[in-house]
Amino acid sequence: xxxxxxxxSGFHENCGAHHQSSNPLESQLxxxxxxxxxxxxxxxxxxxxxxxxxxxxxxxEILAGLIDVPLPLNKIDFILVPEYDGGMENWGHxxxxxxxxxxxxxxxxxxxxxxxxxxxxxxxxxxxxxxNYICLQEDIADWLAIKAVKALLTDEIRLQRxxxxxxxxx
Numbered sequence: 001x002x003x004x005x006x007x008x009s010g011f012h013e014n015c016g017a018h019h020q021s022s023n024p025l026e027s028q029l030x031x032x033x034x035x036x037x038x039x040x041x042x043x044x045x046x047x048x049x050x051x052x053x054x055x056x057x058x059x060x061e062i063l064a065g066l067i068d069v070p071l072p073l074n075k076i077d078f079i080l081v082p083e084y085d086g087g088m089e090n091w092g093h094x095x096x097x098x099x100x101x102x103x104x105x106x107x108x109x110x111x112x113x114x115x116x117x118x119x120x121x122x123x124x125x126x127x128x129x130x131x132n133y134i135c136l137q138e139d140i141a142d143w144l145a146i147k148a149v150k151a152l153l154t155d156e157i158r159l160q161r162x163x164x165x166x167x168x169x170x
Contacts, residue, residue: 026042026044027044027045027049028042029046030053031053033057033060035070036074037071037074038075039053039056039057039060039075040075040078041077041078041079042079043079043101044082045102048101048102051101052078052113053078055110056076059110059113059114059145059148060076062114062147062148063118063144063148066147067121069121073091076093076120077092077094078095080095080097081097082098082099083098084097084099087100087113088116089116094116096113096116097112105161107159107161107162108165110145110152111145111146111148111162112145114145114148114149115142115145116141118145119141122137123141149162
């Protein structure tokens with residue numbers, strides 16, 4: 001069981017209803033952000049899908065507040081992919097490592113989800129005109145993702161472990 005941090009004020013009241021797939025081998029849950037974007041997560045395990053959905057909604061709310069530019073998007077789908085390492089965003093669609101969602105610590109999962117969501121503003125909505133500057137998109141998405149981790153991860157020891165893990169294997 002994961003010790004989730006407290007969510008932003010009023011977060012659960014704004015989330016909307018759950019939807020679960022009728023396929024017993026697959027779970028799909030969805031909720032809506034306070035600003036009207038439906039977030040859907042698809043995967044094999046309802047518990048893991050719910051973990052990703054909670055992280056995604058909380059990250060989306062924090063990023064929307066930081067960026068303060070409306071996102072012209074009415075839904076975003078997260079798909080948990082087995083035998084895949086990392087995450088990748090496309091407009092309205094994010095793939096996430098099923099392994100990270102299942103066994104990864106909260107900080108790394110929040111970081112990856114927030115980083116990929118940030119690319120919907122930085123990289124999809126506004127993008128660079130040359131590969132020479134791709135580091136700008138990645139650095140801004142990293143900076144925003146770390147802000148989300150710090151806002152959601154209130155345990156100082158866990159936050160320090162996350163920050164240290166960026167430089168050494170722990």
